[in-house]
Amino acid sequence: MDVKTVKDVAKFAHIELTDEELEKYCKDLSDIMEYFELLNEAPECNERGVNPILVEDILRDDIPKVEYDSDALLRDMDTYERYVRGPRLS
Amino acid sequence: MTMNDTMKDLKAINAKYLMFHAMTDDTDAGDAKFLFSTKDNLTSNDMETCAGSRILEGYRPAFDADCIAKLRKAGGKLVGKCNMDEFGFGTFSTNSGFEIPRNPFDLERACGGSSGGSACAASVIEDHVSLGVSTGGSISCPASFCGVYGLTPTYGRVSRFGLIDYGNSLDKIGVISQKATDLKKYMTVIAGKDERDPTSMVQPEFRTAYRKMKSVAVPKEGIEGLSKEVEATFKKALEQLIAMGVDVDYVDMPSLKYAMPAYYVLATSEASTNLARYVGMRYGHQEGDHSLKFDDYFTSVRSKYFGDEAKRRILLGTFTRMAGFGGRHYAKAREVRQVIIKDYKSILETHDAVLAPTMPFTAPRFDEISKMSALDSYKADYLTVPANIAGIPHMSVPCGYDSNGMPVGMQFVADHWNEDILFSIAEDWEKQFDLRRPEVSI
Amino acid sequence: MKIGLECHVQLPTKSKMFCSCPTEDTEIPNSHVCPTCLGMPGSRPVLNRDVLKYGIMIAKMLNCEINETTWFARKTYFYPDMSKSVQITQYDNPIGERGVYYLNGKKPIRITRIHIEEDPGKTKRTADLTSLIDYNRSGIPLAEIVTEPDIATPAEAREFLTQMIGDIKHLLDIPNELEWTVKCDCNISVGVERVEVKNVNGMKHAEKALHAEMIRQIAMIKAKKKILRETRRYDPERDVTIGVRVKEFEDQYGYIDEPDLGIYHIKDLSDSIVIKESPQNMTLRLADQYKIDAKMAKQLVSTSVELAKLFEKVSRDLGTPNAVKWVAGPVSANWRVFEERDPTLDSEKIVEIIKGFNDGKITDTQCTIEIKSFMTGVDAAAVQGDSAGLDSMIEKFLDENPKIVADYQKNDKAANQVIGFVMKQTGGRYSSAEVVEAAKRLIEARF
Numbered sequence: 001m002d003v004k005t006v007k008d009v010a011k012f013a014h015i016e017l018t019d020e021e022l023e024k025y026c027k028d029l030s031d032i033m034e035y036f037e038l039l040n041e042a043p044e045c046n047e048r049g050v051n052p053i054l055v056e057d058i059l060r061d062d063i064p065k066v067e068y069d070s071d072a073l074l075r076d077m078d079t080y081e082r083y084v085r086g087p088r089l090s
Numbered sequence: 091m092t093m094n095d096t097m098k099d100l101k102a103i104n105a106k107y108l109m110f111h112a113m114t115d116d117t118d119a120g121d122a123k124f125l126f127s128t129k130d131n132l133t134s135n136d137m138e139t140c141a142g143s144r145i146l147e148g149y150r151p152a153f154d155a156d157c158i159a160k161l162r163k164a165g166g167k168l169v170g171k172c173n174m175d176e177f178g179f180g181t182f183s184t185n186s187g188f189e190i191p192r193n194p195f196d197l198e199r200a201c202g203g204s205s206g207g208s209a210c211a212a213s214v215i216e217d218h219v220s221l222g223v224s225t226g227g228s229i230s231c232p233a234s235f236c237g238v239y240g241l242t243p244t245y246g247r248v249s250r251f252g253l254i255d256y257g258n259s260l261d262k263i264g265v266i267s268q269k270a271t272d273l274k275k276y277m278t279v280i281a282g283k284d285e286r287d288p289t290s291m292v293q294p295e296f297r298t299a300y301r302k303m304k305s306v307a308v309p310k311e312g313i314e315g316l317s318k319e320v321e322a323t324f325k326k327a328l329e330q331l332i333a334m335g336v337d338v339d340y341v342d343m344p345s346l347k348y349a350m351p352a353y354y355v356l357a358t359s360e361a362s363t364n365l366a367r368y369v370g371m372r373y374g375h376q377e378g379d380h381s382l383k384f385d386d387y388f389t390s391v392r393s394k395y396f397g398d399e400a401k402r403r404i405l406l407g408t409f410t411r412m413a414g415f416g417g418r419h420y421a422k423a424r425e426v427r428q429v430i431i432k433d434y435k436s437i438l439e440t441h442d443a444v445l446a447p448t449m450p451f452t453a454p455r456f457d458e459i460s461k462m463s464a465l466d467s468y469k470a471d472y473l474t475v476p477a478n479i480a481g482i483p484h485m486s487v488p489c490g491y492d493s494n495g496m497p498v499g500m501q502f503v504a505d506h507w508n509e510d511i512l513f514s515i516a517e518d519w520e521k522q523f524d525l526r527r528p529e530v531s532i
Numbered sequence: 533m534k535i536g537l538e539c540h541v542q543l544p545t546k547s548k549m550f551c552s553c554p555t556e557d558t559e560i561p562n563s564h565v566c567p568t569c570l571g572m573p574g575s576r577p578v579l580n581r582d583v584l585k586y587g588i589m590i591a592k593m594l595n596c597e598i599n600e601t602t603w604f605a606r607k608t609y610f611y612p613d614m615s616k617s618v619q620i621t622q623y624d625n626p627i628g629e630r631g632v633y634y635l636n637g638k639k640p641i642r643i644t645r646i647h648i649e650e651d652p653g654k655t656k657r658t659a660d661l662t663s664l665i666d667y668n669r670s671g672i673p674l675a676e677i678v679t680e681p682d683i684a685t686p687a688e689a690r691e692f693l694t695q696m697i698g699d700i701k702h703l704l705d706i707p708n709e710l711e712w713t714v715k716c717d718c719n720i721s722v723g724v725e726r727v728e729v730k731n732v733n734g735m736k737h738a739e740k741a742l743h744a745e746m747i748r749q750i751a752m753i754k755a756k757k758k759i760l761r762e763t764r765r766y767d768p769e770r771d772v773t774i775g776v777r778v779k780e781f782e783d784q785y786g787y788i789d790e791p792d793l794g795i796y797h798i799k800d801l802s803d804s805i806v807i808k809e810s811p812q813n814m815t816l817r818l819a820d821q822y823k824i825d826a827k828m829a830k831q832l833v834s835t836s837v838e839l840a841k842l843f844e845k846v847s848r849d850l851g852t853p854n855a856v857k858w859v860a861g862p863v864s865a866n867w868r869v870f871e872e873r874d875p876t877l878d879s880e881k882i883v884e885i886i887k888g889f890n891d892g893k894i895t896d897t898q899c900t901i902e903i904k905s906f907m908t909g910v911d912a913a914a915v916q917g918d919s920a921g922l923d924s925m926i927e928k929f930l931d932e933n934p935k936i937v938a939d940y941q942k943n944d945k946a947a948n949q950v951i952g953f954v955m956k957q958t959g960g961r962y963s964s965a966e967v968v969e970a971a972k973r974l975i976e977a978r979f
Contacts, residue, residue: 006405012786013362013408014369014385014610015401016393025405028464032406035465036351039419043345045428050603051259051289052245052431052481053506055794058288062582064547064554068566072152078376082561083664086371086612087380087387089657133574141573151574153567254573259791287576288793359788363606366617367571371665380662384612411786420788 001030091216093119100169100215102532106197107214108189109207110170112137123165126276127211128221129204130171131178132263133252134158137168141254142176142204144187145395146374155252156287157221157263157280164279172207176397177361178225178256180204181467182459183232185399190456194236194528195496199453202235204228205266209236212266214530219267219276223253225260226353227448227474230486233266234448234499237488237526239516240266241273244506245481246293248277249284255364257357260478268525270516273485274298277509294507303336303442303515306502309343312446312473323490323498324447330489331445334518339441345433348426349476354468355410355423356479362407365400368392402464431480438505443515446473448486448499477503485512487519491526534681534726535689535742536644538717540674541697542651543586544706548671549650550577550620555673561666569671571615577792579604583673584627586704587648588802590675591628593703593810594643598802599625604790612663613653615670621649623787627798633679635692637816642680649674681719681726686742689718693735699810702837718742722749725759729773732766741766745773814840822852828860839867842879849883850890858886862900865969866907873909881906904966919970922954922962926974929953937978947971 006026010017017025078085097119104110111130114137119125128134131141133151140146158168175185183206184190191206193199194213201210205222209232212220222229224242233240241264248263255261265276281296308328313321328338370378370391378391396404410419437444450473459467477484484503491497504511545555551568558564567575584602591598605623631643651674653667677696683689693714701712716738718729727749732741744766752759764773809817811833818829818840832840842863847855863882870877882903889899901919905912929950930936939946950971955964962970 001409005409009405009409009412012412013404014366014389014392015396015404016389017401021401025402028402029406029409031463031465032354032468033409036355036419039348039351039355039422039426042348042352042422042426043429045425045432047425047428049424049428049431050789050795051791052427052479053289053292055246055289055292057796058291058578058794059581059584059796060285060552060578062545062547062580063552064556065552066554066564067552068152070563070565073565073567073570073572074562075152076148076150077372079562080658080664082563083656083666084372084562085376085380086655086663086665087378087382087384088661089384089612089655089663090661139574146573149573151567151572153574155574251576252574259789286578288578289791292794359786360791363608363618363786363788366608366610367573367615369610369617371612372570372615373572381660384663385610388610408786411788412784413786424789 001026001033093122093125093217096125096216097169099532103214103530104170106532107192107194107210109172109191109210109214111140111142111173111188111207113170114168119167122167124167124217124219125169125215126161126166126219126221127168127170127172127208128155128158129174129208129223131174131223131254131256132158132221133254134168134171137171139171139254140187141178142174142186142188143368143395143397143400144375145368145392148375149373151252153252156249156284158252160280161276170211172205172211172220174207175204176400177254177365178204178223178228179361179399179403181231181470182454183207184456184459185397187397193453194530196453196494198455199496200235200456200459202232202449202453204232206232208266209233209238209240212236212238212268213528219265219272221280222264222266224262224264224478225256225357226478227471229264229266230448230474230484230499230501231471233486234488234497234501235453237497237499237528238266238268239270239273239488240264240486241277241509241512242478242484243277243281243509244293244483246289247296247483247507247509248280249282249287249290251284251286255360257360258364259360260353260357260481262478262481268527270487270513270520273516274513297510298513299510300514301511303511303518305337305339305441306331306443306445307339307341307437307441308445309341309346311343311346315450315472316447317451319492320447320449320451320498323492324500327489327500330522334522336515341437343433343437343444345426345430346476349430349479350468350472352423352426352430353471353475353479354406355419356427358403358407359411359420360407362404362411365396365404368396399464427479430476434477434480434482434503435505442504442511444503446501448501449473452492452494452496452498473501477501482506483509483512485516487516488523488525495526497526533684533746534721535683535686536681536719537679537683537689537692537738538719539677539693539696540715541677541700542712543583543648543673543675544704545580545582545586545673547580549580549583549648549673550671553671558668562668564668565670569615570667577620579793579796580673583648584796584798584801585805586673587627587646587675588798588805589703589807590677590700591631591646592802592805592807593699594628594631594633594646594677596628596631596643596646598628598798600797600799601625601795602627602798603795604793605787606790607785607787609785611652613655613665613667613670615653615667619650619652620790621676622647633696634812635688635695637812641682641692644678644680646675646677649676681721686739686746689742690735690739693738695812697735699812702811703808718745720745720749722746723753723759725761727759727761728763729766730763730776737766737768740768740771741773744771748773811837818843822847822855824852824856824860828856832860832864835864835867836871838879839864842882846883846886850886854886854890858889858899858903861969861973862903863907865963865965866904868965869963870907918962922967922970923974925954925957926950926971930974930978937975940975941979944972947975950975
């Protein structure tokens, strides 16, 4: 794993790295990914599982409910006239 | 010691061991039937919940986690939220954004992780039960380092409603206590279906009747790489088990060695998506500079408040799930999980449990931990991750002490939904094991 | 030229996709929200059964193969309105794949896939350009329908969208008067390289955006410039597409499974769902089955599916000529008034009136008057006076302009002259449908 890849991954993940950090994570991730090559030797398996147990067909009926007081949910949020405040879009 | 005495001592206990991130100001127990604490990644409507991360500072959830609500309903009083590795990312609780809990047997040593504060509380506070959460061994490891019992139930046994996610296909809520009998008692309260968590809805009945454990399989791969003292202590424990009438067989489980990399790929892939929501809006720190463009704003908040290991795991998980970065690691890891489940099931057809030491060494000193590389500490999880990636129940049981007096634990692993046999062996073991309590002077 | 569309259509559930928050509109920002659709730490999704059901219904309408098992995936992207920075959507094993949908009953448009996913919130810009977010929309269920590049022109894309949305509204019982929007990502290539125009709102804009991009690509080719494979957006005010800078890897979302929901075996559910015939298919079937003009079939179905059903009933009971003469004639002309007047009125009475004519009990004129009287609630004498007045006015005009009858035989648009005359004379006393019916009837009587 090279510095360029770590830089790209970090950018994608919205993490800014100092040069020092970049070097550190690059070394760590290289070591880790090298060790993880072990996975290539693992036996194949055609079964596909989303969970370690079979979780199937759990559904809810389409009944609207207001279960939370929205004022309580907004209590600690940075809001303006009930809108949640966010950064610039462009 | 009465509950009210305990309540009066709590602040002083915490000052010494640093197990709580948030705690009650009450000094008496009121009409509570028991006191409990939980790992700080379970939401509580009366205490800040941060999951060990500074990015969540100030998060006051509007709802109780299902397990906390159930314990309160059963008469429990929540006294504290326990320090932990940030979002569960660690083996020693040293990756906390807040305080690092101290080992009850030696303050210079770690409690283990990531439910370190919970194991510490269970070890130090009398008659106490603490909820932990395990993704890859985060209940077993600290239970072993702190010399207490820790049960991680089957994936889906306890509702994850109110759990701040690390890896959703791996996270399991369990119980830590000094007493084996307590594990069954409190698991009975928190187990069960919850319509708010679909993965809890497929479980069969929670059985607790006694069922004697007759045989265990010890994988050869599970007794490699152990410290000498752990190895010796474990061998002695095996002899004790044989004396209790348990058959011990040695077996081969070659797939175990793939569990660690597969686990880290799945766990970090999922974690990197779970942590994407922390962008400095809606909860936690929101005071960033809104005049920045959103990408830059998110990046600035995340870079400032995520800790070192959180960043490492986000990078690792983002890399392993992005086909564009050249890996098909995620798909492969998902496949390996199925292989490991199959291997466990085949061994558990002829044995009641799989058994190995919980950790390859006893609680390390903080200075030793600071010298470990990221990969070194990942490797330290090689004994706990296989059962965790398979979602099968397991229990760490104290089985001896090393020459420094530090506890050694062993871990029984049973088939999906077979928590009953783990309770049974732990209770049998408890009757003949001389458990040492740490000396708690405040 | 090749055009392919990715269309996002809202599904008409009462509660959101993964939480119980109401989907109905509200003026108050962030009032229909809960920990789940706000993405608060500790919250969890639970799937709404009807989202799965509606998804399967649309998949069937588009003649897709329905997968036996379906599940969800996490698509990660960072934006202020995306409360979890993750959208729960489908990646592998979506609800349906490999379908085909016929435009105007003739041209096959292949459907690549249909999947279900959640909508993000709504973003508002402030004067200082920072954002304000309303998460009421966060978690509203959507179906995403992806076509193969089988659409030939921007106009055809609009036609496709109009027909499909009409069919979906009918299929899911969405009231006709409710506006139902569609959001599209439009892929178009005039030459070799494909360009994606993202996030286009509505059918009209889809056509305009594709048209603007087509013009741009043609100009590029003429100027011998290379068309880049890129993402653009449409600016409706300037009617042009604008390139958007896409960061490396931005078009990758690093999909993983969504482990909070598990999997869904939809074979049985799918087998148990019988979908209604789409208006489009009904039009084709009527023309084919009753050997009637495609235009008449379309007019019947587009007026009302109930009217088309009445046509079928009369055709079955009293023969197709009676259905054509009466249902496609005066009944159709008065249908809107009939529907609006009193929804409890039974159209069975209309069949009885026509039966009276068929049995020779009433005359042609009496039948027309009785139908109109019953349907409009105006008494027969007044109707008689009115229609006699209308008929005689048209007869007189036709006497003065005999060429119209000959012209009409070549092109039925010739009837418009009559209609225009009557409307002008009477200033809206008769409905246009009524005048059209009378004009056609009287012209045809002169053949």
